[in-house]
Amino acid sequence: MNINVNDFLISRKKKIEEALPLFISDLSTPQSIKESMLYSLKAGGKRLRPALVLALLHTYKKPEDIGIATACAIEMIHTYSLVHDDLPCMDDDDLRRGKPTNHKVFGEAIAVLAGDGLLTQSFSLIVDDPAVKAENKLRLVSELVKAAGAEGMVGGQVADMEGEAKSLSLEELQYIHENKTAKLLGFSILAGAILAEAPEEDIEKLREFSYHIGIAFQIRDDILDIEGSQDKLGKPVGSDTLNEKTTYPSILSMQGAKEKLQDHIKQAKELLQHLSTKTELLEQFCDLIAKRDH
Amino acid sequence: MNINVNDFLISRKKKIEEALPLFISDLSTPQSIKESMLYSLKAGGKRLRPALVLALLHTYKKPEDIGIATACAIEMIHTYSLVHDDLPCMDDDDLRRGKPTNHKVFGEAIAVLAGDGLLTQSFSLIVDDPAVKAENKLRLVSELVKAAGAEGMVGGQVADMEGEAKSLSLEELQYIHENKTAKLLGFSILAGAILAEAPEEDIEKLREFSYHIGIAFQIRDDILDIEGSQDKLGKPVGSDTLNEKTTYPSILSMQGAKEKLQDHIKQAKELLQHLSTKTELLEQFCDLIAKRDH
Known part of the structure; x- marks a missing residue:
């Protein structure tokens, strides 16, 4: 029985959005920060990262329930990073x-603390999950720190900020996106594989796979900022050009960026051929990432 | 052989300060954030929290080496909280x-990200420590989230900010200090006991002990802000009065605050009598906290 990736995303998004607030709403903490954390957690989004955790469990025919808490932990980390990135001292975004x-x-101070609270709490979701084996929990936390911390997402955000309004080389651009975007996206895939207890050879292939998917995701983002529809994206297009940001199209031309995107998708799909299980759903994820319009 | 608490603090502070930067200096991350994290980690302080981890291992006659990474993790979390608390949108401190x-x-953006980086990395120090058993690692992370997150230090900082320039009840003041200060200090004690594999009954007693010690620490802080010496404290005194902050002396009078401090110390020492091991060093810690002048 084949599942369609769009149906999968819709149903899992619903599941995640039901579970996510429950990890915060019962905390004994001042009302203001609780509301602030819940506000950003409930602000929507594609929920692609948590869905990928569940997609890996689905792929390895394991119960998806054992991935819910970890999936929510990743979404909390993604959410905290958006809250901090939007601060006046960073990207200074109003919307x-x-x-x-x-x-x-909620004001800047609460926003900083809500981010800190979400980041801290995310680790409890993993270690306090009774459904997961001790050794897997430890591996998840260890990999999560690499993906989300100074050697991953946080480092990528620093490089992104420092590269603003500068002309970057392809290598520098690659560093930013590998760290800022691809590593946490990649951790979602890895986490699902670890929870599914996939063979180690598969996990190593999936590590490579997630790199290609993460970069492809970002290239598509850059393309959409030029060719996308404001209605579908829910945000203004053309902001990269306006801010003179280095992007894949600005370095490689639009044609070159599209070819690079296709190349990463091709390599990702090629890697899937070598896994020990059927991978239709992950193949569909590749196409979705290559063609998404929001 | 008795050890003097002051000698203990001096030698362990040195040990911690040698180990601490090593957890950051080899990270593959942009130079700016690495320098920023190291700057605050190296900024000194009493290193009381990490020393308490080692003091518990000493008390239970276990090798202190198994506590170094966890001790450094706690100091990283303490450091990140200072970096974020000092931000212009929070306490706006220049020094x-x-x-x-x-x-x-380093600028506000890097300071926010350095704090995020330190917080994230601290969890790796615990889970990636080969000297610690898996089940103890998981227990440490779980307790650390409670102590440092929205149900602990982060929640206490929110309450502290929201209580500024308001007249607080003793209960409200207690909430702030229990969460903002006592819980992470308490986690240091708990962490040492968990690593030492102290009997569960001892751990429960030490949980109570750490509450009294944490509150006593804060009462002493409030007293020092009135009676302390600027030279010894390394910061101006009288700032609480100037900012119309509610403190233990402002609610209870100076005499009442001193009595309350003594009462917490007495209860803490009483609890030590019921532990399964000799506790001279911890008794000395109690006296140190009650009498410290900086």
Whole structure:
């Protein structure tokens, strides 16, 4: 029985969005920060990262329930990073997905602390999950720190900020996106594989796979900022050009960027051929990432 | 052979300060954030929290080496909280221990990200430590999230900010200090006991002990802000009064605050009597906290 990736995303998004607030709503903490954390967690988004955790469990025919808490932990980390990135001292954004950003609603101090709270809490979701084996929990936390910390997402955000309004080489651009975007996206895939107890050879292939998928995701992002529809994206297009940001199309030309995107997708799909299980759903994810319009 | 608490603190502070930068200096991350993280980690301080981890191992006659990484993790979390608390949107402090605060040197954006990086990395110190058993690692991470996150230090900082320039009840003041200060201090004690594999009954007693010690620590802080010496503290005194902050002396009078401090110390020492091991060093810690002048 084949499942369609769009149906999969819709149903899992619903599942994640039901589970996510429950990890925060019962915390004994001041009302203001609880509301602030919940506000950003509930602000929507594609929920692609948590869906990927579940997609890997699905691929390895394991119960998806054992991935819910880890999937939510990743979404919390993604959310905290958006809250901090939107701060006036960083990207200074007033809107996120068409809604006022966290600090616009709750003030800067609460936004900083809500981010800190989400980041800290995410680790509890993993280690306090009774459904997961001890050794897998430890591996997840270890990999998560590499993906989300100074050697991953946080380092990528630093490089991104420092590269603003500078002309970057392809190598520098690659560093930013590998770290800022691809590593946490990649951790979602890895986490699902670890939870599914996939063979180690598969996990190593999936590590490579997730690199290609993560970079492809970002190239598509850059293309959409030029060719996308404001309605579908829910945000203005053309901001990269306006801010003189180095992007894949600005270095490689639009044609070159599209070829590079296709090349990463091809390599990702090639890797899937070598896994020990059937991978239709992951192949569909590749196409979705290559063709997404939002 | 008795050890003197002051000698203990001096020698362990040295050990911690040698180990601490090593967890950051080899990370593959942009130079700016690496320098920013190291700047605040190296900014000094009493290193009381990490020393308490080692003091518990000493008390239970276990090798202190198994506590070094966890001790450093706690100091990283303490450090990140100072970096974020000093931000313009929070306490807006220009100086910390007589040196320019992190954001004054590296800018606000890097300071936010350095804090995020330290917080994230701290979890790796615990889970990637080959000297610690898997089940103990998981217990440490779980307790650390409770102590440092929205249900602990982060929640306490929110309550502290929201209580500024308001007149607080003793209960509200207690909430702030229990969460903002006592819980992470308490985690240091708990972590040492977990690593030492102290009997569960001892661990429960030490949980109570650490509450009294944490509150006593804060009462002493409030007293020092009135009666302390600027030279010894390395910061101006009288700032609480100036900022109309509610403190233990402002609610209870100076005499009442001193009595409350003594009462917590007495209860802490009483609890030590019921542990399964000799506790001279911890008794000395109690006296040190009650009488410290900086």
